Amino acid sequence: MGVLTDYFRAADAATVVRALELRDGGLPPLDGDGSSDEAFDGAFDGVEAKGVDPDVLLGQLVAAALGEPWRVDLVTETAVWPTTPKPGPSGPEDEDDPWATGPWAAELGTAARDALAGVPDERVPEVVGRWAEAEEWDGADQSDLLPLAEELISLARRARAAGEQLYCWMSL
Template sequence: MGVLTDYFRAADAASVVRALQDPDDRPLVGGGHPHFDGVEAKRLDPDLMLGELVAAIRQVPWEAGLVTERPVWPTTPEPGPSDPQAEDDPWATGPWVVELAASVRDTLAEVSDADVPAAVARWVQTEELRPAGVEDVQPLAEELIRLARRARGAGEKLYCWICL
């Protein structure tokens, strides 16, 4: 089972929740008339994969927690480790949306175009991307960077939609 992810920009968490509750069932990102400007980034989870891109841009080793995030969806309280979890509990089934820290947005937005190829070359050396080449992942990195620049320019935050 693979993880699907989309990254998008929004003014705030409340607008994300409203979009997820929209009875028109419009997509958050991509296709038709999406709610938000975003990037479809299959399998690019925020903690590890995006974190490794952020680490490559900052030229630091990746570590857990490098990309900090705050849950936005589901809106119900997250169950504790000892709480019983029903099969239909949205925390078990998803989708989930997290708000990324402004520092992540700013790291992506501030990388210069001239530095992108070197950052991507470092990124593809990670275990998860090692079979890929720079030419395979640079377009996605550039899309995420442009999205972060638009978000910062508009005073918006970055979010990640995650689904199994």
């Protein structure tokens, strides 16, 4: 079973929560055309990135963009969905708890957005080459990862230019 992971941009967490409430937690379709529709009759501008979790794989891309080693706290996240209180250290008490079943959405820290947005075009192949070395990719070829990295970098640039945040939506 893989984790579905989408990255998108939005003005704020309240906008994301409103959209998720309208769709019972399901992310509105991603339009990928560089536009963001806050009226929700369209879609969020985003990227489908199945299995690219924010902590490790996106964190590895951010580390490559910054030219520094990966560390677990490189991409900070603030949960925005579910909106119920987060369970304690022992986890959800009920298997039907939305924290156990998902979907989940989190706002990513501006440092990750800005690191990706700040990658100059001429450095993208170098950054992707370093990203491809992450052991989690299990030997993936740089040319296979280049389109996804370019989409994520472009999304971060559009978010920064619009004064928006990056968000991650995940589901099992």
